[in-house]
Amino acid sequence: MTLxxxxxxxxxxxxxxxxxxxxxxxxxxxxxxxxxxxxxxxVAGGAFWYFLAPGTADGxxxxxxxxxxxxxxxxxxxxxxxxxxxxxEVDMTDDAGDLxx
Amino acid sequence: xxxxFWILAAVSVAAGIAVFVVDSMAxxxxxxxxxxxxxxxxxxxxxxxxxxxxxxxMMVMEMLIMAVFMIMYMMNPAGLMPMKMVHNNxxxxxxxxxxxxxxxxxxxxxxxxxxxxxxxxxxxxxxGLSIMGPKMLVMMVIGVAILATMISTVVLxxxxxxxxxYGDDLTRRPPDDxxxxxAHSPQPPVEHHHACGAPNPGEERT
Amino acid sequence: xxxxxxxxxxxxxPAVLAALALAAAVLDxxxxxxxxxxxxxxxxxxxxxxxxxTLLPDTLLLRIGVVSLVVAPVLAGIVIPxxxxxxADLAVGIVWFNAMEVCVWGSxxxxxxxxxxxxPLVGAYRFVAxxxxxxxxxxxxxxxxxxxxxxxxxxxxxxxxxxxxxxVWMPLAFLVYLISALAMAFWGPMxxxxxxxxxxxxxxxxxxxxxxxxxxxxxxxxxxxxxxAVPLFLGGGAGPLLPSWLWAxxxxxxxxxxxxxxxxxxxxxxxxxxxxxxxxVLIPVSLLQLLVVGVxxx
Numbered sequence: 215m216t217l218x219x220x221x222x223x224x225x226x227x228x229x230x231x232x233x234x235x236x237x238x239x240x241x242x243x244x245x246x247x248x249x250x251x252x253x254x255x256x257v258a259g260g261a262f263w264y265f266l267a268p269g270t271a272d273g274x275x276x277x278x279x280x281x282x283x284x285x286x287x288x289x290x291x292x293x294x295x296x297x298x299x300x301x302x303e304v305d306m307t308d309d310a311g312d313l314x315x
Numbered sequence: 316x317x318x319x320f321w322i323l324a325a326v327s328v329a330a331g332i333a334v335f336v337v338d339s340m341a342x343x344x345x346x347x348x349x350x351x352x353x354x355x356x357x358x359x360x361x362x363x364x365x366x367x368x369x370x371x372x373m374m375v376m377e378m379l380i381m382a383v384f385m386i387m388y389m390m391n392p393a394g395l396m397p398m399k400m401v402h403n404n405x406x407x408x409x410x411x412x413x414x415x416x417x418x419x420x421x422x423x424x425x426x427x428x429x430x431x432x433x434x435x436x437x438x439x440x441x442x443g444l445s446i447m448g449p450k451m452l453v454m455m456v457i458g459v460a461i462l463a464t465m466i467s468t469v470v471l472x473x474x475x476x477x478x479x480x481y482g483d484d485l486t487r488r489p490p491d492d493x494x495x496x497x498a499h500s501p502q503p504p505v506e507h508h509h510a511c512g513a514p515n516p517g518e519e520r521t
Numbered sequence: 522x523x524x525x526x527x528x529x530x531x532x533x534x535p536a537v538l539a540a541l542a543l544a545a546a547v548l549d550x551x552x553x554x555x556x557x558x559x560x561x562x563x564x565x566x567x568x569x570x571x572x573x574x575t576l577l578p579d580t581l582l583l584r585i586g587v588v589s590l591v592v593a594p595v596l597a598g599i600v601i602p603x604x605x606x607x608x609a610d611l612a613v614g615i616v617w618f619n620a621m622e623v624c625v626w627g628s629x630x631x632x633x634x635x636x637x638x639x640x641p642l643v644g645a646y647r648f649v650a651x652x653x654x655x656x657x658x659x660x661x662x663x664x665x666x667x668x669x670x671x672x673x674x675x676x677x678x679x680x681x682x683x684x685x686x687x688x689v690w691m692p693l694a695f696l697v698y699l700i701s702a703l704a705m706a707f708w709g710p711m712x713x714x715x716x717x718x719x720x721x722x723x724x725x726x727x728x729x730x731x732x733x734x735x736x737x738x739x740x741x742x743x744x745x746x747x748x749x750a751v752p753l754f755l756g757g758g759a760g761p762l763l764p765s766w767l768w769a770x771x772x773x774x775x776x777x778x779x780x781x782x783x784x785x786x787x788x789x790x791x792x793x794x795x796x797x798x799x800x801x802v803l804i805p806v807s808l809l810q811l812l813v814v815g816v817x818x819x
Contacts, residue, residue, distance in 0.1 A: 219324070220361075225415055226324075226328045228415075229415035230332055232407075237401040243343070246344075250334065250350065268438075271438070271444070271446075272450075274441070275442065281373060290467065293472045345585075364613045365612075365613045371620045372623055375627055379627060382630060
């Protein structure tokens, strides 16, 4: 168990999540990708705390923020999907292309 | 410890990949949950008991909520036939692979600083003192962000407000609700054909 | 509180939980007008019953759901001290208990979803709705205890009650806890996820060993919920004359008996009513209790 091992796990989770966020058409699946990316950030935050600066709680605070962001991201995401779906029965990013402005 | 970590790491990444491989949305959701739980358990290995258990607690709830929405919005959530809903698959895989390679190189080339200090006897205590002391601003921002999210999600997702329920002057009793409890409602309940409760064309808003 | 956990406690925990669960089932049968031996007969019947299969079930998810319904409450039980000894007296025991008990959401949803049938899925959704409604007041009740004890460790909570049991000066939190205990075990008035109006809800399509695991998991859940009330609110093993483990057992049995009895006295609460009541009454009440305790502690 080293810092490198944890960061490697974080990078792997981040990359898998990035693939999902870039490739998935369905907004629900896309958000799963985002969750995985934030999951990677959480791992990195915890690892930095434990292996670099366990004396202060900064790393823990970072993880706490990331977990909160995850929950908020999901809540907002689903609210937006619901709003879009109500307006025009769309749940795929490609169909909401006019939002790209 | 090291063995436990590598097993959890492998489970976490494998489950993460499975999210985008399996056909059934239920399996995808719970694969994501497995990935998150493995991370939570890995946190228990590095003395972060509170955060690890917190991750388990929150992620189970989050994924269950996700399951609700997934059935609402996905066609064919059960995966009774193979589904593939991707765009830019090749580019996305390339980008993800490149990012991983870059990060991995960076991880091994960076001269990480030496460890400063030792983990406190009770990291949870340290975290609590921190967010109630020097990091109070973080706590306050989180609080305001949660409140803002709660309000905005309700605004975005609400489809019938209190004026729909209680009438224009808020005096109608009992409220006019669809579903159970509308026995005294003056008008017949609105039929909801769509799983997400989309309004009928007749009452669609602009 | 002993720092070292004896090995036998690992074996004793499931045994005690199983015995209490069986006792709860027997009491439930007696109160319901059946013979006291009928739970044993039911166990034997389900063990030999052949599995009924639905069309295109997701067998993997079904197994995960049913097995985790038994495993999660047992894992929740490891932090509950029986007298002085808990299997693992974690520093974040109260949060651990909460996390394991939330895992049941997943179990029930998986069970309802994977059999590929309508009513079980309706039952599963009812439980998710119920979970969202009961979880916040439940958490606030647990936080109130943590605040009063100044620690998230179960044994610290017990120690903090040596002078005065928490139930005396946080009665509202205890009441909220009892309601949420019913809800988390989808028991009695909170039994809508298994409601008769949806043909038995989440367990409608289960048969044979699956159904046996589901039923026993539900009883174990009820037992764990009742057992956790003892160190959290009822002073743990404190009591005159008898040894502390016996007191803990007696108190657990009393709470468990109350929960089982409620099932035969109170009708099932409709989901939307419970949700409304939870958000408009239970959450403010538990926050008020939290405020009072916070002021006292300060």
